[in-house]
Amino acid sequence: MMDAPAQVVYKRPESLTATPTTYCPGCTHGIAHRLIAEVLDEMGIQEISIGVAPVGCSVFAYNFFDCDFVEAAHGRAPAMATGIKRVLPERIVFTYQGDGDLASIGMAEIMHAAGRGENITVIFINNAVYGMTGGQMAPTTLPGQKTTSSPYGRDVEQHGYPLRMAEALATMDGTGYSVRRSLHDPKHIRLAKKAIRMAFEVQKRGLGFSIVELLSSCPTNWGLSVQESLKYIEERMVPVYPLEDFKVNPALIGVKV
Amino acid sequence: MxxxxxxxxxxxxxxxxxxxxxxxxxxxxxxxxxxxxxxxxxxxxxxxxxxxxxxxxxxxxxxxxxxxxxxxxxxxxxxxxxxxxxxxxxxxxxxxxxxxxxxxxxxxxxxxxxxxxxxxxxxxxxxxxxxxxxxxxxxxxxxxxxxxxxxxxxxxxxxxxxxxxxxxxxxxxxxxxxxxxxxxxxxxxxxxxxxxxxxxxxxxxxxxxxxxxxxxxxxxxxxxxxxxxxxxxxxVRYKEYYLDDAEIVVIGFGTAGRVAFSAVREARSKGIRAGLLRPITLNPFPSKVIAELAANAQAMLVVEMNSGQMLDDVVRYTTGQVPIEFYGRMGGVVPFQDEILTEIQRLAHQTPALGIDPRENWLRQMKERLN
Known part of the structure; x- marks a missing residue:
C-alpha cells in the first residue's frame, strides 16, 4: 500500500499567537480562546477585529490573540467596546469577560450595551467563581456552593440567587443573539463554536448586540480534578444554567455556520 | 469670525x-x-x-x-x-x-x-x-x-x-x-x-x-x-496684571482670579500697589514665577472658591519668603470684588508677620460672618 501524502488536519489558528496561555491546567479558557480564533480565521476578520480584554483570569487574553486588542477596567469592557465601535463601525469589536466582570461589577455596562443594541459581540465565561483572586463567590455561584468567601456554601437568604445573564440579556430589544453553551465535552464544544460563529455573524450583519455565555470549568478554585470539574458543569451547572437559545434574531434563520 | x-x-x-x-x-x-x-x-x-x-x-x-x-x-x-x-x-x-x-x-x-x-x-x-x-x-x-x-x-x-x-x-x-x-x-x-x-x-x-x-x-x-x-x-501659562511694582501680590485662577482682577484694579485706583497672577495652567503650576514674586512682594493673598487647595501649592513654592494670607468662599458662594478689596487694603495697611497660618485670619472672619 502506498503511503498517503501527509495532510494537516489540526493546527494553531492564525488568530492565536504562539504565546503559551497562563491558564491553569484543565481550565476551559484555552478552549474558548481557540474557538474564537477559529471563527475569526474562518470569517476572514482577524485583521479588522479589535478585542477588549477584561479584568480576571483572562486579563492577559490580548497576549494570546493575534489581532488588535485593548485592555479594559474591571467590568467596563462593553463601554470601551462601545467607544471603539462608535468611531469605527466597520470593524468587528468583541469583548471577552468573566462572570465577576460581566455579571457583578460590569452589570450596568453590559445591560446598557445590550439595551442600545450596540453592535458588538460578547463572549461571557461563566465558571461560577472569581478565578483570578482565588475563588471567591460570584453572582453566578450556585446555591450551596462553597467558595473562599462563602465557606459555608452560598446561602441564598444571605447572598442572593445566581444571575442568569443570557436570559436577562435576551429580554433586551437591542439584543440580536443571546444563547448559552457549555465547554464540558467535545459535542458541546462544537455547539459552542457554532454559537460563537453565529454571534460574530450577527455583528457582521449589523443585527445588534450578541452574546454567547459559556459554562466553563475552574478545577483549581473548585478544588476538583479536571475530569470531576467537567462532570460538575454537566451535573451541577447545566440544571441551573440551561443550554438554550434565548434570543435569535429572525434574520438569522437559514444562516448556516 | x-x-x-x-x-x-x-x-x-x-x-x-x-x-x-x-x-x-x-x-x-x-x-x-x-x-x-x-x-x-x-x-x-x-x-x-x-x-x-x-x-x-x-x-x-x-x-x-x-x-x-x-x-x-x-x-x-x-x-x-x-x-x-x-x-x-x-x-x-x-x-x-x-x-x-x-x-x-x-x-x-x-x-x-x-x-x-x-x-x-x-x-x-x-x-x-x-x-x-x-x-x-x-x-x-x-x-x-x-x-x-x-x-x-x-x-x-x-x-x-x-x-x-x-x-x-x-x-x-x-x-x-x-x-x-x-x-x-x-x-x-x-x-x-x-x-x-x-x-x-x-x-x-x-x-x-x-x-x-x-x-x-x-x-x-x-x-x-x-x-x-x-x-x-x-x-506653563499664566496672566500677569500690574505685577511690575506690586507689593501686594494676589493669586487666583478662574472666576476667583477674574473677580480678584477687578479688586486689584480698584486697589490700584486707590493708590495701593497691588498686582494679580492668574495661573492658566494649574498643572504645570507656575511655580517659578510665584517663587520670583515671593522674593519681592510684601505680602501675598491667595483667593479661591474652596478652602485653599491651591493655597497649599503657593505656600510650597514660596518657601516661607513672604507672608501669605488666604481669602476664599466655599459651598458655591462666589466672592465679591469688595470682599477681596478689603483684604488687599488690610494687607497694604499692615503687613502680616512671616510664619503665620495663612488661613487663621480668614477662618476668624468666616466665623464672625456666620455668627
Whole structure:
C-alpha cells in the first residue's frame, strides 16, 4: 500500500499567537480562546477585529490573540467596546469577560450595551467563581456552593440567587443573539463554536448586540480534578444554567455556520 | 469670525466641534448639561459620534475605548460626575492616551449643590485616580478663554499623549458673554502610529495600562514623570496684571482670579500697589514665577472658591519668603470684588508677620460672618 501524502488536519489558528496561555491546567479558557480564533480565521476578520480584554483570569487574553486588542477596567469592557465601535463601525469589536466582570461589577455596562443594541459581540465565561483572586463567590455561584468567601456554601437568604445573564440579556430589544453553551465535552464544544460563529455573524450583519455565555470549568478554585470539574458543569451547572437559545434574531434563520 | 453672545457650556462644546472632536460621550449633570445637549445636536449632524452614556463611569470608559482609535475624543461633567470618572481617568493616564475632559465644578463635597465652586482643584490637579499621573490642567476665567483652552486642550493632549482637563467652574459654564469661536478644523487628521484600529497590513497592536512586572511599571512611572517635566518646561501659562511694582501680590485662577482682577484694579485706583497672577495652567503650576514674586512682594493673598487647595501649592513654592494670607468662599458662594478689596487694603495697611497660618485670619472672619 502506498503511503498517503501527509495532510494537516489540526493546527494553531492564525488568530492565536504562539504565546503559551497562563491558564491553569484543565481550565476551559484555552478552549474558548481557540474557538474564537477559529471563527475569526474562518470569517476572514482577524485583521479588522479589535478585542477588549477584561479584568480576571483572562486579563492577559490580548497576549494570546493575534489581532488588535485593548485592555479594559474591571467590568467596563462593553463601554470601551462601545467607544471603539462608535468611531469605527466597520470593524468587528468583541469583548471577552468573566462572570465577576460581566455579571457583578460590569452589570450596568453590559445591560446598557445590550439595551442600545450596540453592535458588538460578547463572549461571557461563566465558571461560577472569581478565578483570578482565588475563588471567591460570584453572582453566578450556585446555591450551596462553597467558595473562599462563602465557606459555608452560598446561602441564598444571605447572598442572593445566581444571575442568569443570557436570559436577562435576551429580554433586551437591542439584543440580536443571546444563547448559552457549555465547554464540558467535545459535542458541546462544537455547539459552542457554532454559537460563537453565529454571534460574530450577527455583528457582521449589523443585527445588534450578541452574546454567547459559556459554562466553563475552574478545577483549581473548585478544588476538583479536571475530569470531576467537567462532570460538575454537566451535573451541577447545566440544571441551573440551561443550554438554550434565548434570543435569535429572525434574520438569522437559514444562516448556516 | 465675529464675536457673538455665547453661553460658556455651549461655547466649549462648539469649540470642541471646531477643534475636530470625533466622539463625545457624557452624562447629564448640572451645571454642565448644556454642553452635552449641544453635542447631541451638533455631532450627529456632522456625522460624528455622540452617545449619552448610562453613567459617568460608562462615559469615561467609552472615551477610553474611542481614544484608543487615535481620534480626538472628549467628555464633560461636573464635580460628582468627575469623581465617578476617576477610575477611567487613571486607566487613560496609564495607557498614555490623549483625552480632553471638561469639569464644570460645583459645590461639594457629596451632592453639595449646583452653584459655582473650585473644590475640584486637588482632585484634578493632584490626581484623584490611583497611581502616579500628571494631567495638564487649564483654568479659564471667561467664555473666550473657555473656547480657546478647549481648542488648546486637544492640541496639548495630542502633542504629549496626555490627559488634558479644562477646569472651569459653574460660572464659566453658565454665563453668557461676547466671544469669538475658532474656524472649523478638518476632522481628517493623521492617525497616530500607536492607534488600535484593526491590524490590517501591519503587526497587531495592544493598548493597556498593565505592566505586571514591577520593573516595567516603574519604567512607565518614570516615563510619565519625565513627560510631566517636559510639559512643565514648555507649557506653563499664566496672566500677569500690574505685577511690575506690586507689593501686594494676589493669586487666583478662574472666576476667583477674574473677580480678584477687578479688586486689584480698584486697589490700584486707590493708590495701593497691588498686582494679580492668574495661573492658566494649574498643572504645570507656575511655580517659578510665584517663587520670583515671593522674593519681592510684601505680602501675598491667595483667593479661591474652596478652602485653599491651591493655597497649599503657593505656600510650597514660596518657601516661607513672604507672608501669605488666604481669602476664599466655599459651598458655591462666589466672592465679591469688595470682599477681596478689603483684604488687599488690610494687607497694604499692615503687613502680616512671616510664619503665620495663612488661613487663621480668614477662618476668624468666616466665623464672625456666620455668627
Amino acid at each position: 465675529a464675536r457673538e453672545l455665547l453661553v460658556g457650556n455651549r461655547a466649549m462644546a462648539e469649540a470642541a466641534v471646531r477643534a475636530g472632536v470625533q466622539a463625545y460621550f457624557g452624562y447629564p449633570i448640572t451645571p454642565q448639561t448644556e454642553l452635552l445637549e449641544w453635542m447631541s445636536k451638533r455631532m450627529p449632524e456632522l456625522g460624528r459620534a455622540f452617545l449619552q452614556a448610562e453613567s459617568e463611569v460608562a462615559a469615561i470608559n467609552m472615551v477610553y475605548g474611542a481614544a484608543c482609535t487615535g481620534v480626538r475624543v472628549m467628555s464633560s461633567s461636573s464635580s460628582p460626575g468627575v469623581s465617578l470618572m476617576m477610575e477611567g481617568i487613571s486607566y487613560i493616564a496609564g495607557t498614555e492616551l490623549p483625552v480632553v475632559l471638561i469639569d464644570v465644578m460645583r459645590g461639594g463635597p457629596g451632592l453639595g449643590n449646583i452653584a459655582p465652586s473650585q473644590g475640584d482643584y486637588n482632585q484634578i490637579v493632584h490626581g484623584g485616580g490611583h497611581g502616579d499621573y500628571f494631567p495638564i490642567v487649564l483654568a479659564p476665567s471667561s467664555v473666550q478663554e473657555a473656547i480657546d483652552f478647549t481648542v488648546l486642550a486637544f492640541d496639548l493632549a495630542e502633542k504629549y499623549r496626555s490627559l488634558v482637563f479644562v477646569l472651569a467652574d459653574g460660572n464659566i459654564g453658565q454665563m453668557m458673554e461676547p466671544a469669538e469661536l475658532p474656524p472649523m478644523q478638518p476632522v481628517d487628521r493623521p492617525i497616530p502610529d500607536w492607534a488600535v484600529r484593526g491590524s490590517l497590513g501591519r503587526e497587531r497592536r495592544i493598548l493597556s495600562s498593565i505592566y505586571i512586572r514591577p520593573e516595567d511599571e516603574e519604567v512607565t512611572n518614570l516615563r510619565l514623570i519625565e513627560r510631566a517635566r517636559t510639559i512643565e518646561a514648555n507649557e
